[in-house]
Amino acid sequence: MIVNNSLDEVKKRENALSIIKNIVETKGREHLFDLTGLSGGFIASPSELNLLETYVGPAIFEDALQEVGLEHMGGEKVLPLNRTSSGILATILALVKKDTNVVHYLAELPAHPSIPRSCRLVGANYSETDIFEEFSIPENTSLVVITGSTMDHKVIDEDEFKQVIEMAHEKDIPVMVDDASGARLRTVVFNQAKACDLGADIAITSTDKLMPGPRGGLMAGRRDLIDEIKIKVNQFGLEAQPPLVLAMLNGIKNFKEDNLKKSLQRKDELFDLLNSYFTNFKKTPTGVMISPEDLAKEIDFPHKLSDDDLAFVFSFILLKDYGIITIPAVGMPGASATLRFDLSTSDAFNLDLNDLTKKIESSFERLLEVIPNEEKCREIVF
């Protein structure tokens, strides 16, 4: 075993960081290709950066975000948040009382844990279902939740979406939509309407998901509810700070529907290209992946490496030889050792997929070469 424990994982990660630092310093940032899909964006001009101070920055950027955010999300007012989870917490703190019911409809279980967790915090009764026929709104319900698209990018049916909102509004119950990736996936790829345009009272999206913005949340909806929620947001420190607001603004401005559509087509293309060489790659909503177990199946001779170690060595070869960043190399201790190649973020936009395929294949061939030499593998990882 090469990577045995958390300490090894930390050492591995430190090595990856120093390789990256070295590439940035000797060859330049353009020789790195961050395909983790987790990189988020921070787009800011020097003059904008000068304005980033507590009271001056928000004045400028929050105003601008109102305009750009409403265009992206619909609704009457937007509110920038530190994370989508913070927005969910604030909404539940503001709208949900102890012992009331919160019901949640989503395309596929499980729900994002921040929803039941926030309900527990205020002492509400939470229930969820992914079977439309079983969805109902009991007496004493304070909030109806809809997830626009799940963590695995499973998208809700638009008719069901509308019906749930109607059911809630017949009983005068507000509807919060967790539209983390859905605000773009539903609208751009599935041609659905914005959550607010469908009648949602509150909708929240993640500004780093499928767009070049920072990790953060953007809430939109009814002005009266947003104002009520904003009080909780300020009280508990859940708002996005000025640097985030600036990056959200520029993230939305730089969000190109075509890039998203293209990345979804391109993942099919990449999948087909890799399939002519590999047999165990799988599609994700925005790219391709291979798990350590599936990677092991690609190797047809006996060896002593664990499945995870194979993934770590592969990830380091990709990084060292081609500047391709994947999670097994840079991940925090405990992160998954699955290699994902995500095509939805900016480094991937201009990547030639034939070229990427060749680099992945050649890295794999190098992996096959070094597998018998455990000492060499250890050297690559640490």
Added chain:
Amino acid sequence: MIVNNSLDEVKKRENALSIIKNIVETKGREHLFDLTGLSGGFIASPSELNLLETYVGPAIFEDALQEVGLEHMGGEKVLPLNRTSSGILATILALVKKDTNVVHYLAELPAHPSIPRSCRLVGANYSETDIFEEFSIPENTSLVVITGSTMDHKVIDEDEFKQVIEMAHEKDIPVMVDDASGARLRTVVFNQAKACDLGADIAITSTDKLMPGPRGGLMAGRRDLIDEIKIKVNQFGLEAQPPLVLAMLNGIKNFKEDNLKKSLQRKDELFDLLNSYFTNFKKTPTGVMISPEDLAKEIDFPHKLSDDDLAFVFSFILLKDYGIITIPAVGMPGASATLRFDLSTSDAFNLDLNDLTKKIESSFERLLEVIPNEEKCREIVF
């Protein structure tokens, strides 16, 4: 009454932000003087900004913050947060159970509202005192809180600090120190020890208070408790995002004890200058202030404005005529209406104090002119 309720406060703040925006866009940032003492900084080099957008940026900055943060705060581990209030919430969520007691000792009431508010959220019994002799720790106490320096910069006595910690530890109860500005004020100006060095289990500071960092919170303390609190932080989206972490790192690196000390000398100078005209200004540790009540005492003719309204109108005149930003104009709803002129932040370093005094006097004369005309005052504020 001009400012009657929270909605008025929001409208007032929005007006202040649009005045600021207008000054930046038409005259330039150098015509604004943020003397709130709350204007954080965002120091970042181009190469750091390039790293901000990759998966690795955060990893690099968080690593570096561990080192620099521990030096600033003491303790075994640091945790960067979106705000000090978020850190207080997370600590109480992690350590305080329903129906247990939380007791708080501070140099002067009132406490920062985030502490009682977070206790209410988990259903704990909260009590506070600023009389040391009356402080005691009842049975069934889950957390002892100490405020290092209050919102008005009143600093705790170090002996009392130590005694409260001892009392808590005798009963095996963890101590959280709200050291928002105290982490610098207490240590640099009052020569006290770091909270963690005095035995605090958790200490939190605001990275925009008396240092050139961003609005945000930095927690330090016992590794086991930090790890426990970090779970809540990640669950509810309370952590500082990468741009904030970077700015915290550089804020701490650029914190100069001498600047803080110099601002303390300059405040004496400013106080003397203002004293030749006013009679009710008071010193703060890093500047001067006049409360709404004291401001009212400066006016020797009858009028209909409330004390707070006087402060709001004064603050808006300072902003509109001279670009001087004070909290009554830009503050969040519920913020104090006291006018502070803080000399510890970068906009104040190069300010000519004679010139500043003249601007404050001339704004006050304008205030005297408009006071009889309530409609005019309303127009100035909204």
